[in-house]
Amino acid sequence: MKGLSPWALTALGQFKSSKTLYSKNYGAISFTIFSTADSLWASVSDKETDPVYFRLCYVPAGLTDELIINEKEEKISFRINSAIGIFDVNVSFEAEKLGFLKYSCSFKPMDNVFFPFWPRDILTINQADYPVKPMGEIHVSQVGTRSGLLYFTLPERNLRVLYFQNLTSLSPYCEQTGTSLKEVVGGILPELGLALPATTNKPLKAGENIILSDAIVAFKIVETTKSDLATDYLDMLAEVYIHIPKPATHYKHWPGILEKGLTDLIENPGCWSMVGGNSYLNAYVSDYDTPPEIMVQLAVLLPLVDYSEWSGKSLKVMGTIKKGLPAFYSTKLKTLVRWHPAAADKLKGEEEQKLPMVMDSWYLHHPLLNLSRLAIKGDKEAEKLFLDSLGFAIKVAHQFKYEWPVFYKMDTLEIIKAETKPGEGGEQDVAGLYAHVMLQAYELTNDGKYLKEAEKAAKKLKKIGYKVMYQANNTAFGAGALLRLYKITGNKLYLNLSYRCLASIFQNVQLWDCNYGFGKHIPTFFALFPLSDAPYTAAYEEQEVFCALHDYLEHAQNVDILPAVKLLCCEFIRYLVERAPYYYPPFLPDEMISDEVKTGEVNRNLWIALEDIHDGTEQSGAVGQEVYGAGNAFGILPRHFIRFEEESFLIFIDCPVSGIRKSKNSVIFHAQGDPRILCRLRITTGEGVKMPKNLKFELSSASAELKPASDRKEDFEAFIKGGEKVKISWSRS
Structure with a gap:
């Protein structure tokens, strides 16, 4: 339905008497700054079509004629003295690979002031009587506390726009006013953008400078019939990412974290239940009311296998988990089932899926994927369980024509819940997960029928678009x-379909640091949400995406993939290594952890991850302490620490690496990532191990040199460029 707010209608009326302050052409794009009675605006167009308008600054008291303007190297700044305080605005435009508009606005109040309302900062029209058809389409807008971005197309103008609000800069606003940055970026075409959260309880303080907006806008002129939405989104997001300020990372000593987590996983009774004479991992600490789940056992076992292979250590707990797996196989259905059959009578149906024969579609395939990995490593029992269950998985795929519902009954294949929400389909990414399982079967057996199954499922993703997740x-x-x-x-x-999957993931991240409320205690930059509408980030899904993106980059070694894909995958991985420790309760202040827990209990001294980290205005850990998220450390060490059989030290790199070649006194590897971003390299030791004093290290790098680390006196550290080939040598004096 057509309609505009009073503030948009007022702006359109004022456009007719606006005053141009600056204008310049950049190639095909025209850029103008102008003022109206109460706002400073920028317009951007390709000269031949109507502009898009960006409100650089809104001044409720109205602008005066005494605007103080400074221009330096194509960066324009304005100071606005108003009745309520001083506004400072900085604007720049550049045309590199894309057109970029950057603008920020800060405010120093004359007195304590409340903002009960704030108008959005984008208009895509210049008249109130606008036609409906050319309005375009919004493809991504902020959900919850995800990135403060909008991705929209204006087909009549052959224009794609990615608007990014750096919410890190707005965190002090929320800290002062007790507000949240949930869903502050949104709107409906033609009126959208940032609307500051309303302040009702706590005012902005007099005399303190506070940022009200910090935006970067990327523009791409396209032939919309030929340019892929997902590819353009990834390209534009990667270029915006390079332009935004990013928080510094800090070294976390993962060998020590792993040892604590392994001890608690093995020894804490809250992690285990006994069924039929076997020990099984609980899904959540002290959750004895829910039967053991096959997914939980394998979700912990596979990272343990990774760690065991990397460290050379034999872990008895792996045998304990493996021993209990066959009990999940149903000879009647000829497949693995979700719940342990001997304890299924505990299920009371308090949730839709908590009934003995109800299957959540992805739960069927996830354990098969993990079993296939064990099988490819040579585990014969895992291979038998995997191959014996494939027939049922294929039967289900055929029944649902490769379009899986949310829940169905395993014995009858009756659909219990068809769609996640009305009109949005079922679990649409299961087609990709099923294809992965089939490819694993093809690799294991070389039987072409599995490859055909993988292709049939994959092609179903073509019609979904890029909101796959x-x-x-x-x-x-x-x-x-x-x-x-x-x-x-x-x-x-x-x-291209793989890019759609990745675009779906990267619209579900938080590219800002929540530096208000409880968020001050933890890093949140580049956090990933488990579901498209989840209100919190979760340890288990983040850890598995981390491993999956490592695997993606490994398979892409000889493929000319989008540079944007490599950049975004590497950066998610780099920041996950920084953030993951903060799922462990000992890293968090007590007041941040919820006293009310949905499942099981939370032991604040236990090195088992909380499931949920929330916005800074809410406590975390309310869902529970997830045992199946225990794989974090066991996945990180083998992928980010290079170990040597004959040496006591480790080499840590926070970005993914490839081409590792070890020799007696040196190692060579290639740091992946983007040359414009520095990666942390450190020479350290395992937990409780001392660095030999007679060792001397030499780093062969075009961009960095080794220096003693400031936080661990025996360590050495350097910052290398992404994409660089590195050699480290050592000798004994």
């Missing part, structure tokens, strides 16, 4: 499967 980890597994299908078949459709 139901659950982030499964979408990431699907992206990897599609990349592998492209490598096997040469069909570029599958590569």
Whole structure:
């Protein structure tokens, strides 16, 4: 339905008598700054079409004629003295790979002041009597506390726009006013953008400078019929990412974290239940009311296998978990079931899926994927369980025509819940997860029927668009499967579909640091949400996406993938290594952790991850302490610490690396990532191990040198460029 707010209508009326302050052409794009009675605006167009308008600054008391303007190297700044305080505005425009508009506005109040309302800062029209058809379409807007961005197209103008509000800069506003940055970026075409959260209880303080807006806008002129939405989104997001300020990372000593987590996982009775003479991992600490789940056992076992292979250590707990797996196989259905059959009578149906024969679609395939990984490593029992269950998985795929519902009954295949929300389909990313399982079967057996199944499922994703994601980890597994299908078949459709999966993931992240409320205690930059509408980030899904993106980059070694994909994958991984420790309660202040817990209990001294980290205005850990998220450390060490059989030190790199070549006294590797971003390299030791004093290290790098680390006196550290080939040598004096 057409309609505008009074503030938009007022702005359109004022456009007719506006005053131009600055104007310049950048190639095909025209850029103008002008003032109206109560606002400072910028307009951007391709000269031949109507502009898009950006409100650089809103002044409720009205602008005066005494605007103080400074121009330096194509950066324009304004100071506005108003009745309520001083506004400072900085604006710049550049045309590199894309057109970029940057603008920020800060405010120093004359007195304590409340903002009960704030108008949005984008208008895509210049007259009130606008036609409906050319309005365009919003493809992404902020959900919850995800990135403060909008991705929209204006087809009549052949224009795609990615608007990014750096919410890190707005955190002090929320800290002062007790507000949240949930869903502050949004709106409906033609009126959208940032609307500051209303202040009703706490005012902005007199005399303190506070940022009200910090935006970067990327523009791309396209032939909309030929340019892929997902590819353009990834390209534009990567370029915006390079332009935004990013928080510094800090070294976390993962060997020590792992030892604590392994001890608690093995020894704490709250992590285990006994059924039929076997020990099984609980899903949540002290959750004895829910039967053991097959997914939980394998979600912990696989990272333990990774760690065991990397460290050379044999872990008895792995045998305990493996021993209990066959009990989940149903000879009647000829498949693994979700719940342990001997304890299924505990299920009371308090949730839709908590009934013995009800299957959540992705839960069927996730354990099969993990079993296939064990099978490919040579585990014969895992291979038998995997192959014996494939027939049922294929039967289900055929029944639902490769479009899986949310819940169904395993014995009858009756659909219990068809869609996540009305009109949004079922678990759409299961097609990619199923394709991954089938490719694993193809690799294991070389039977072409499994490859055909993978292709049939993958092609179903074509009609979905790029909002593929139901659950982030499964979408990431699907992206990897599609990349592998492209490598096997040469069909570029599958590569493009893998980009759609990744675009779906990267619209579900938080590219800002929540530095208000409880958020002050933890890093949140580049956090990932488990579901498209989840109100919190979650340890388990983040860890599995981390591993899946590592796998994606490994399979992409000889593929000419989008540079944006490599950049975004590497940066998510780099920041996950920084953030993941803050899922462990000992890293958090007590007041941040909820006293009310949905499932089981939270032991604040236990090195088992909380499931949920919330916005800074809310406590975390309310869902529970998830045992199946225990794989974090066991996945990070093998991928980010290089170990040597004959040496006591480790080499840590926070970005993904490839091409590791070890020799007696040196190692060579290639740091992935973007040359414009520095990666942390450190020489350290395992927990409780001393660095030999007679060791001397030499770093061969074009961009960095080793220096003693400031936080661990025996360590050495350097910052290398992404994409760089590095050699580290050592000798004994």
